[in-house]
Amino acid sequence: MKAKDVLENLKRRFPNEPEYHQAVQEVVETIEEVYNRHPEFEKYNLIERLCIPDRIFSFRVTWIDDHGNTQANMGYRIQHNNAIGPYKGGLRFHSSVNQSILKFLAFEQTFKNSLTTLPMGGGKGGSDFNPKGKSNNEIMRFCQAFMTELWRYIGPETDVPAGDIGVGGREIGYMYGMYKKLARENTGTLTGKGIEFGGSLIRPEATGYGNIYFLMNMLKRKGISNLKGQVVAISGSGNVATYTAEKVLELGGKVITLSDSNGYIYDPNGIDAEKLNYVFELKNIYRGRIKEYADKYKCKYVEGGRPWGEKCTIALPSATQNELNGDDARTLISNGCIAVSEGANMPSTPEAVHVFIENKILYAPGKAANAGGVSVSGLEMTQNSIKLSWSREEVDERLKTIMKDIHDACVKYGTEGDFVNYVKGANIAGFMKVAKAMMAQGVV
Numbered sequence: 155m156k157a158k159d160v161l162e163n164l165k166r167r168f169p170n171e172p173e174y175h176q177a178v179q180e181v182v183e184t185i186e187e188v189y190n191r192h193p194e195f196e197k198y199n200l201i202e203r204l205c206i207p208d209r210i211f212s213f214r215v216t217w218i219d220d221h222g223n224t225q226a227n228m229g230y231r232i233q234h235n236n237a238i239g240p241y242k243g244g245l246r247f248h249s250s251v252n253q254s255i256l257k258f259l260a261f262e263q264t265f266k267n268s269l270t271t272l273p274m275g276g277g278k279g280g281s282d283f284n285p286k287g288k289s290n291n292e293i294m295r296f297c298q299a300f301m302t303e304l305w306r307y308i309g310p311e312t313d314v315p316a317g318d319i320g321v322g323g324r325e326i327g328y329m330y331g332m333y334k335k336l337a338r339e340n341t342g343t344l345t346g347k348g349i350e351f352g353g354s355l356i357r358p359e360a361t362g363y364g365n366i367y368f369l370m371n372m373l374k375r376k377g378i379s380n381l382k383g384q385v386v387a388i389s390g391s392g393n394v395a396t397y398t399a400e401k402v403l404e405l406g407g408k409v410i411t412l413s414d415s416n417g418y419i420y421d422p423n424g425i426d427a428e429k430l431n432y433v434f435e436l437k438n439i440y441r442g443r444i445k446e447y448a449d450k451y452k453c454k455y456v457e458g459g460r461p462w463g464e465k466c467t468i469a470l471p472s473a474t475q476n477e478l479n480g481d482d483a484r485t486l487i488s489n490g491c492i493a494v495s496e497g498a499n500m501p502s503t504p505e506a507v508h509v510f511i512e513n514k515i516l517y518a519p520g521k522a523a524n525a526g527g528v529s530v531s532g533l534e535m536t537q538n539s540i541k542l543s544w545s546r547e548e549v550d551e552r553l554k555t556i557m558k559d560i561h562d563a564c565v566k567y568g569t570e571g572d573f574v575n576y577v578k579g580a581n582i583a584g585f586m587k588v589a590k591a592m593m594a595q596g597v598v
């Protein structure tokens with residue numbers, strides 16, 4: 155295969171899907187050499203079978219808002235690949251959601267889930283529903299309406315959705331309630347559930363904590379064993395960003411930024427535990443904007459801006475795709491940034507990734523660094539199927555082990571002389587497992 159030809163072909167057949175093309179391009183370019191060493195892959199056209207989702211469901215979601223208006227949103231579920239286990243991946247509720255974004259996320263999820271060491275295939279779904287400013291009842295009605303369509307396609311051994319942007323514990327609870335009613339079973343389909351009904355301890359924290367565990371594995375290879383003295387820029391202020399910040403503080407680092415889609419805050423004194431607690435409340439209870447932090451703590455707020463211009467030693471993009479471009483990457487490096495570890499999915503543009511790798515800084519792509527969330531989802535599935543709940547400590551230990559295993563797999567496949575190319579490592583390690591499983595299962 156030639157990576158260029160694969161991409162051109164997909165672009166021609168699936169035009170207007172730039173995020174999907176971007177995610178595919180990165181993978182096919184980094185696995186090209188390994189792929190070409192296995193002529194049997196080419197013979198069975200593995201590359202197209204791996205890039206094109208198994209199936210895509212799309213449906214209209216109709217619900218009535220608090221003013222009595224009837225609203226029609228789009229809902230989707232992409233079942234990308236189930237060679238190594240049931241389809242698994244989050245649901246995103248955001249006004250920007252479209253098929254291209256969900257296809258990129260489902261594609262990446264397949265490799266991420268392969269890296270976790272757990273038996274999970276890849277999927278993703280969501281809606282262009284905008285949760286901002288909606289009442290609790292509107293959220294509930296929307297989640298219920300969404301599930302009246304989705305429930306037919308999912309199940310504990312078929313496809314297990316979870317949260318992503320705009321979908322947290324509250325939304326999962328409402329969706330699970332409706333799923334359970336329609337499917338007439340209670341086996342835990344959906345992860346990120348409340349603790350009282352099958353959820354796992356540490357699942358809310360898992361993506362953020364996991365990202366820091368991955369980061370610490372990278373730093374350890376450079377002789378750094380804690381975050382004392384490190385100045386950390388984080389984007390986003392949702393689930394991933396806040397628990398990332400919590401773990402950074404625990405390890406002695408200083409967090410100086412957070413953001414949302416309206417702008418970012420810069421607190422040169424550091425966002426300490428008390429201030430972070432305010433952010434948790436602001437986001438989860440009052441559903442407010444990050445600007446309110448700047449009003450309360452009298453620090454800088456930049457409307458419409460992104461935090462990458464602030465001087466830091468570690469950057470942890472944790473909001474959304476393509477939120478860090480080539481110029482941002484160059485600015486980070488010239489300001490002394492030594493490590494970038496991605497909490498979000500595909501937050502760095504291809505140019506930014508190129509800059510990080512060319513400058514040989516520690517750079518961990520999302521599909522490796524943020525795999526802690528889906529890993530603990532996998533552990534939630536295990537606990538549901540054996541009908542037991544593990545302690546916080548037990549889940550956290552397993553999460554640490556998984557993140558170390560993912561890190562070590564990246565080192566194994568990504569070492570280039572004295573440099574570890576974590577992008578290449580993650581893509582090859584993730585790809586090889588899925589490819590072998592697909593070959594063993596024949597052309598299906």
Ligand code: NDP
Binds near residue numbers: 319320390392395473
């Ligand atoms: P949340 O909805 O909890 O938070 C998302 C945050 O990102 C918010 O601060 C939001 O701001 C900001 N954001 C969202 N869209 C945009 C945008 N277009 N431009 C700028 N800022 C934006 O989601 P999560 O924290 O769960 O997800 C964050 C990232 O982490 C996503 O890329 C997700 O795919 C990824 N991820 C999540 C996992 C999980 O377990 N939840 C697991 C692995 C990866 P605003 O409130 O203004 O929208």
Ligand code: 2IT
Binds near residue numbers: 242
């Ligand atoms: O991108 C991701 O890995 C997630 N949103 C979490 C998926 C999951 O099934 O827990």
